[in-house]
Amino acid sequence: PFASVPAAAPLLGALIVENPTPIRLHDLSDDIRSVGFPAGHPPMHSFLGVPITIRGEVYGNLYLTERKHGDFTDSDVELASALAATAAVAIENARLFEEAERRQEWSQAAADVAVKMVTAPGDDALRSVAEKVHRLAHADVVTLVLPEAGSDLLSVAVAAGTNAELLEGRCYQRSDTLSDEVLETGRPVLVSGPDERPGQVVYLREVMAIGPVMVLPLAGADATRGALVVGRLTGGRQFSQTELELATTFANQAAVALELSESRQDKERMQLF
Numbered sequence: 355p356f357a358s359v360p361a362a363a364p365l366l367g368a369l370i371v372e373n374p375t376p377i378r379l380h381d382l383s384d385d386i387r388s389v390g391f392p393a394g395h396p397p398m399h400s401f402l403g404v405p406i407t408i409r410g411e412v413y414g415n416l417y418l419t420e421r422k423h424g425d426f427t428d429s430d431v432e433l434a435s436a437l438a439a440t441a442a443v444a445i446e447n448a449r450l451f452e453e454a455e456r457r458q459e460w461s462q463a464a465a466d467v468a469v470k471m472v473t474a475p476g477d478d479a480l481r482s483v484a485e486k487v488h489r490l491a492h493a494d495v496v497t498l499v500l501p502e503a504g505s506d507l508l509s510v511a512v513a514a515g516t517n518a519e520l521l522e523g524r525c526y527q528r529s530d531t532l533s534d535e536v537l538e539t540g541r542p543v544l545v546s547g548p549d550e551r552p553g554q555v556v557y558l559r560e561v562m563a564i565g566p567v568m569v570l571p572l573a574g575a576d577a578t579r580g581a582l583v584v585g586r587l588t589g590g591r592q593f594s595q596t597e598l599e600l601a602t603t604f605a606n607q608a609a610v611a612l613e614l615s616e617s618r619q620d621k622e623r624m625q626l627f
């Protein structure tokens with residue numbers, strides 16, 4: 355591998371984005387998408403590139419250069435394509451295995467939170483929710499926000515991760531925030547960065563440089579009780595749809611456990627009265 359591979363990115367990117375079909379060249383300079391190489395880069399003339407795809411999804415590409423004897427042949431294209439297909443299957447299997455493990459982790463975390471809600475209701479249980487999402491989502495910061503009764507404010511009930519001590523207990527205006535949208539619709543929101551929804555406020559960005567964000571509803575039986583705001587610092591990896599799905603399922607299960615816990619507490623108070 356060469357650190358300077360990105361110099362050929364326009365040509366290599368064509369294997370992934372523009373037209374994921376094999377590319378065979380007598381000389382790299384023959385293709386208008388080739389932008390040359392930096393000083394000291396090994397010579398690269400003949401070129402064969404094939405996309406690594408399965409069921410229409412492109413995982414990456416496999417490319418070969420500098421064939422020892424002449425140009426790459428049709429047989430080379432077939433062999434490289436077969437190798438790329440094998441690599442695609444291996445990559446997909448690894449991803450499926452990893453996803454299955456992650457689903458199991460989220461499921462176990464939901465069960466742990468349910469037990470915590472029953473045995474230790476209150477702020478400790480809510481903190482457990484935030485801490486588990488922080489760990490499982492590989493987030494930099496997570497806050498659990500709740501509507502303030504009788505006002506247009508949201509309060510940060512608990513926080514986990516970066517600057518948690520600065521966030522916890524603070525209140526902010528509910529209107530024009532991503533949290534408000536989630537509380538009103540009951541649907542999760544995923545944004546890649548501050549430029550995606552400039553008209554909506556993410557309170558975390560007033561405290562730190564936050565890039566990707568997902569906001570998850572704590573959906574109760576009758577209404578959305580609160581929201582989990584999950585963020586990664588600017589430059590961090592985008593949250594995937596799978597991560598959004600797993601975190602949303604966890605949040606919903608946590609909300610059900612919270613309602614059951616509160617119902618149990620209400621019943622105990624009534625018995626006491």
